[in-house]
Amino acid sequence: MTTSVVFVGVGGQGILLASEIIAQAAVVAGFDVKTNEVHGMAQRGGSVVAQVRYGKKVYSPLIPRRTASVLGALEVVESLRWTDYLAADAFAVVSSQRIVPVTVSGGAATYPELNETVLSRYFSNLVYLDAVEKATELGNAKASNVLLLGAMSTRLHLPREAWEEAIRSSVKPKFVEINLRAFEAGRAAVLENGTVG
C-alpha cells in the first residue's frame, strides 16, 4: 500500500522543505519513496504543490487522483485547489492564512469566504488551525510549515525517531530546536483535540 501526501501553499512558505522532511522520515523508516515538486516560475508567488509517496515499492512520482490520504495546506484557498487528488476520507490539516492573489487585488477575481465550517464540507476529516500564530508563540513564524507537519504526522504512521532524524538532517543546525518544538506543538494540537482515535 502506497501512502500519498500532498503539501500545498504559496511560493516562499516553506512547502518544499516540509515535503523533504516527510520524504526523509519515510526513508529513515525504510520505505521506497518518491517526491515531486514544480520549480521555476511557480516560485514567484504562485501556487506551489509538493507530492510525497512512500510504500514498499513506488512507481509514479505523481499521485493518481483520489488516492492521497493526507493533505497539508499553508493557505486556505490553496487547500481546495488539490481536493481532486484526495481520497474521500483524507486527513486535511489547513492553516488559516489567507494570502490574497494579485488577481483579487486587481479586481479580476474574488477571494471566497472560507472558514472552518465551509472547509469541513470539502474535507470530512479536517483540522483547522493557525500555524503561523502557534509558531510565532514558539518563537519563529517560519516554523509554521513544520508545525503543520507535526499535525499531519498523526496520520502518517512513521516512527517518532524517523521524524526527529528527518528534521535534524533537513534544517540548519540553529533551527533544529525550534522546528522540533513546532513539530511537537502541531502533533499536540491534533491529539489534544481528540481528532485522532
Place this chain on the structure above:
Amino acid sequence: MKKLLSGNEAFARGAWEAGAVLAAGYPGTPSTEILEHVAAHYRNDIYCEWSPNEKVAFEVAAGASLTGARCITTMKHVGLNVAADPLMTLSYVGGVGGFVAIVADDPGMHSSQNEQDTRLYARFAKIPILDPGDSQEAKDFVRIGMEISERFQTPVLLRSTTRISHSRTLVEEKERFVPGKRDFVKDPPRFVPIPMWARQMRVRVEERLEKLQDASSVSPINAITWRDKDFGIVTSGVAYQYVREAFPGVSVLKLGWVYPFPERLIREFAAGVKNLIIVEEGEDFIETYVKSLGIACHGKPLVPTVGELSPDILADPGSGLAEKIGGPIGKNRVTEKPSESSPERPLLPQLPARPPVLCPGCPHRGTFYALGKFDVVVTGDIGCYSLGVSPPLSRLDTILCMGAGISMAHGMDRVGNSRKVVGMVGDSTFFHSGITGLLDIAYNKGGSTIIVVDNRITAMTGHQDNPGSGQTLMEEPTIVVSIEDIGRACGLKNIATIHPRRIKEAVETLRTAIDSPEPWLIVSKAPCPLHERKPLGPPLCIDPQTCRKCNLCLKLGCPAIEKRGDAVTINEYLCAGCEMCSGICPAKAIGERR
C-alpha cells in the same frame, strides 16, 4: 543506505562517478540544479562553469572531450536549439573523452515557451540518446553514456524531463571512476571537417549508426519484463513509471537507450504479445519506428502528444487506452481505485487564480510602470520580466526566444511600424544572445530603443551567476562586465543608465530615447531583492485619511498592495519597502508605519 536524490542531483553525482572533469551549461528550468549540485559537491574534482549560452557551453565541453577528458554539458530543451550547430558536427568529429549532453525537456510547459521532444534531435544528429526513468537511472546513465561515447566515438544525449529532474527517488551511490591523464593528440583527418575529410566522417556516421543499433539491442538498460501477454507496452523515461502504476499486469519493454532503436528487441517483444502499445511522453518517436518495421501497434492519439502524461491520463476510462487494456483484463487497471462508496464532494467555490507575479520590490515593476506612460510596442524576452505581460502592467507585447527581444525590435522598426518599438531583455539574456542583436541595430542604422533590465543575476532560474555578477559558478571573484561598455563597443552613441525604482526620472530618460530617431541603449539597473535577501526599507502603509482612493498604486501590480472592499492596504509581511508606490502616490498617502 540508499539516498533520496532529485534527478538533477543524481545527474551531478553520475558525472562525478563517471570520472567527468568538466561540466559547462547555461541555466534553464528544469535543468539548472545539475550544475549547481556539481559546484556544491564535486568542484574539487570537476571544473564547472555557467557559460554565457548553451552553444558556448557545448563547445567548451567539446574542446575538453578532444583532449580525452570526460565531460558533461547541461541545458534545457530550447537550449539545445542554441547548441544545435556544434551538436550536428560534433556528431561527425565524435569526441575522444566521453561527451554527454544532459538536456531537460519540459512537457506541459511548467516553465518554458514551448514543448520539444529532445529524442528527435538524436535521430537528426544520428547519435545515441538515453532516457532515464528515475534518479537511479539518471545517475547510472551518465556513466553508461560516457562508455557509449568513448566506445563509438560519438557525443551522447541524455534526456531528462521535468518529472525526472524534479522528482526525488532513492539512489545507490558508487565510487568515482578515476580517469587517466590525457592530452590532445594532433590528427587533422579526425578533428578537421573540411569537405575532403568531412565526407569520410559522413560515411563513418552511418557505419556507427549500425553498430549502435546492434549495441542498443543487447544493452542491459533495454529490457523486456514478461507479464500478461495479451498486451505489451513499449515505453521510455518517466512514462515507464506511469505505465507500471496504471497497468501493473501488462508486459513491458522499457527502453533506457531509445535511439538508435533496438530493432531485434522490439521485434522479439512484438512477436510475444497479442496487442502492442507504445506509451511515450511527447512525440510518436518510437511508434513511428515500430510502424516502419511493419509491426502493427497503438500509440498516439490514445496517448496524448500534447502536454505531460500521468497515471491518471493513462488510466482515464475516457482515454481509450484504458478501455483497450482494462476492458478484457481488469486486473491490469489502476490498483488504488477510489472506493465505490466514496461520496461526491460538494462543488467547489470559484477559486481565484494565483499566477506567478513579480515579487514585492522587484525593479522590473518600475521599468514596466514607466514604460506604461508611452504608446510603444515592447518586444520582450525570456526571464522574470516576461511576467510584465500580465495585468495591470500589461507592458510587453511579444516573446520568441532568448535574444529576440532586441533583434525583433529592429525588424519591426526597420519595416516602419507606426508606433515606436522598444526591445527589452534581461542582463543574463543580453550576455546570452542579445549582444549580436544590439550590434545589428548599431551596424544597420536602426532606430529602436533597447532596455536591458539589469538585476545583476540570472533571476528566474533561481539566481545563477553571469558575466555581470562578479562571481563564477565555483564562487571565485571575477570581472564585472558592464552592459554600457558593451553598448559603446558595439558602436552605440546614446547610452543611459536609469534606476527603475526612481520612476519619474526613469520616465524622463525613456522619453528622450523614445522621441529620438536614433538607437538608444538604456540600462535599467537595480539588484534583485530576492537575491539580496534583505528588505529595501521598512514596510510602508497607506494613511486612510490622506488616501484619495484613486487606486493608482494598484496599477503597479505589487502583491503587497491589497484591495479589500473599498480600502487599499499594504500587507506589512509582504512589503519590501521599495517605495515605488509612495513615489507615484499623488496624495502622498503612503509612508513608513508609525
